[in-house]
Amino acid sequence: MKKIKTQKNKNIRASAKKQISKSVEKKVKKIEEQVEVKHKSGKTFNVLRGMKDILPPEEKYWRICYHAAENLAKFFQFGRIETPLLEEANLFIRSIGKGTDVVDKEMYVFEDSDGEKICLRPEATASIARAYIGHGMWNNSQPVKLWYWGPMFRHDRPQAGRYREFFQVGFETLGNADPSVDAELILVAYNFYKDLGLPVNVRVNSIGFPEERQRYKTALADYYRAKRNRLCDDCKHRLAKNPLRLLDCKQEQCQSVKEDAPQIVDWLEEESKNHLMKVVEYLDELSIPYVLDPTLVRGLDYYTRTVFEIYTAFEGVENTSAQSALGGGGRYDLLAEQMGGRPVPAGGFALGVERAILAIKQFNELNKIEMPQESPDLFFAQLGDKAKKRAMKIINDLRNSGLKIGYNFTKDSLKSQLEIANSQKIPYALILGQKEVQDNSIIIRDMESGNQEIVDQQKIKAIMLKKIGIK
Numbered sequence: 516m517k518k519i520k521t522q523k524n525k526n527i528r529a530s531a532k533k534q535i536s537k538s539v540e541k542k543v544k545k546i547e548e549q550v551e552v553k554h555k556s557g558k559t560f561n562v563l564r565g566m567k568d569i570l571p572p573e574e575k576y577w578r579i580c581y582h583a584a585e586n587l588a589k590f591f592q593f594g595r596i597e598t599p600l601l602e603e604a605n606l607f608i609r610s611i612g613k614g615t616d617v618v619d620k621e622m623y624v625f626e627d628s629d630g631e632k633i634c635l636r637p638e639a640t641a642s643i644a645r646a647y648i649g650h651g652m653w654n655n656s657q658p659v660k661l662w663y664w665g666p667m668f669r670h671d672r673p674q675a676g677r678y679r680e681f682f683q684v685g686f687e688t689l690g691n692a693d694p695s696v697d698a699e700l701i702l703v704a705y706n707f708y709k710d711l712g713l714p715v716n717v718r719v720n721s722i723g724f725p726e727e728r729q730r731y732k733t734a735l736a737d738y739y740r741a742k743r744n745r746l747c748d749d750c751k752h753r754l755a756k757n758p759l760r761l762l763d764c765k766q767e768q769c770q771s772v773k774e775d776a777p778q779i780v781d782w783l784e785e786e787s788k789n790h791l792m793k794v795v796e797y798l799d800e801l802s803i804p805y806v807l808d809p810t811l812v813r814g815l816d817y818y819t820r821t822v823f824e825i826y827t828a829f830e831g832v833e834n835t836s837a838q839s840a841l842g843g844g845g846r847y848d849l850l851a852e853q854m855g856g857r858p859v860p861a862g863g864f865a866l867g868v869e870r871a872i873l874a875i876k877q878f879n880e881l882n883k884i885e886m887p888q889e890s891p892d893l894f895f896a897q898l899g900d901k902a903k904k905r906a907m908k909i910i911n912d913l914r915n916s917g918l919k920i921g922y923n924f925t926k927d928s929l930k931s932q933l934e935i936a937n938s939q940k941i942p943y944a945l946i947l948g949q950k951e952v953q954d955n956s957i958i959i960r961d962m963e964s965g966n967q968e969i970v971d972q973q974k975i976k977a978i979m980l981k982k983i984g985i986k
């Protein structure tokens with residue numbers, strides 16, 4: 516009997532697989548047809564809505580952000596973790612929670628060809644908790660401190676500073692419930708912007724544990740229900756679905772209602788209140804500019820106790836992204852348990868890289884700060900076929916010398932090559948013509964004074980290192 520059942524199941528699975536692969540084939544064919552139509556109509560391809568290419572001129576901003584994060588991670592001893600871009604959809608549904616915007620509206624969920632429901636990660640904390648449990652990291656010395664950098668995906672309405680693919684850098688500390696963990700995380704987040712030269716401040720709150728929050732939610736909903744006719748349509752909806760989100764509303768008409776709303780701190784038990792106070796004492800000691808914001812609740816279900824967000828603290832920023840946080844985080848003491856692991860008190864935060872870059876650009880523009888140009892130390896100009904070949908060899912030989920070398924082998928005239936050197940404010944040019952190739956010499960031209968000297972090709976590395984001041 517059992518055998519027959521197993522066989523039957525196998526058959527069902529095989530036929531389901533066949534159906535899925537047929538439907539995938541169909542989908543692929545449809546896409547191919549659409550591509551063909553697009554191609555025939557002479558249309559080019561565009562980047563998807565809410566996604567973007569990051570081109571070389573932008574790269575310097577990305578690099579400084581990455582280095583700022585990497586340096587902090589080294590100093591505060593967070594180990595780098597990479598998790599896959601694709602995860603089981605349920606991982607996020609279970610952790611972030613139904614009723615949140617991310618899960619209800621924004622996840623890129625699809626079935627793969629095995630019929631598994633997977634999604635592009637909308638955030639990384641749940642993945643990290645999964646990794647912590649999966650790799651049995653409770654056996655490591657606690658707390659386990661991890662950091663990450665990578666793309667996240669949310670199918671939201673794109674606007675300035677809001678993309679469907681965006682990068683987050685995040686730090687997570689798992690395995691300890693002490694308020695010093697929360698404070699250290701806030702310190703790292705604050706230092707990230709400080710090191711980038713950005714003035715920011717921190718908003719802090721506690722949303723307690725679920726029982727405390729549930730009591731507060733009831734009181735909040737009662738309060739808002741009595742004022743229902745003064746609320747915007749979104750808030751009417753929130754009132755029924757997720758009352759905490761009422762506090763997120765930015766609509767003018769809801770502000771006066773919000774001002775007198777009950778505050779969560781009055782619903783917290785002594786222990787949660789003390790935890791928040793201890794975090795705040797650290798912030799005072801560290802002179803981190805913060806405000807206690809009773810309306811700060813964060814959008815995801817897994818947070819417990821401390822929550823915080825970071826905002827720009829400079830005037831003149833006008834686009835809508837300025838009203839949204841640069842980053843945020845908090846404690847999530849129950850997440851590992853919710854995901855089937857043992858209890859692991861933990862906390863973390865994620866910062867939006869695009870928003871940090873936008874803030875750097877806005878701050879620089881307001882303060883007339885120019886990003887340092889990264890021009891080469893010297894420009895290599897060549898004249899004639901033989902010189903071009905030799906130039907490529909010398910440049911390659913100088914590759915590990917520490918010298919940054921500019922060149923353009925598609926330009927043949929000396930004038931146009933020196934113009935490039937001039938336009939990039941490169942202090943020295945090396946000039947190699949047919950004659951120099953023959954007698955193994957090379958000309959060094961000081962681009963500012965126009966003075967030239969002829970030197971032995973063998974000595975060029977030592978001479979240039981000295982001139983540029985590289986030891």
Ligand code: AMP
Pocket residue numbers: 638669671676677678679680681682683814839840841842843865866867868869870
């Ligand atoms: P969250 O955990 O959703 O608050 O996200 C943390 C940070 O990631 C935000 O404060 C933003 O800086 C950034 N972020 C979130 N969603 C987006 C998005 N759609 N586009 C760009 N950045 C985002």
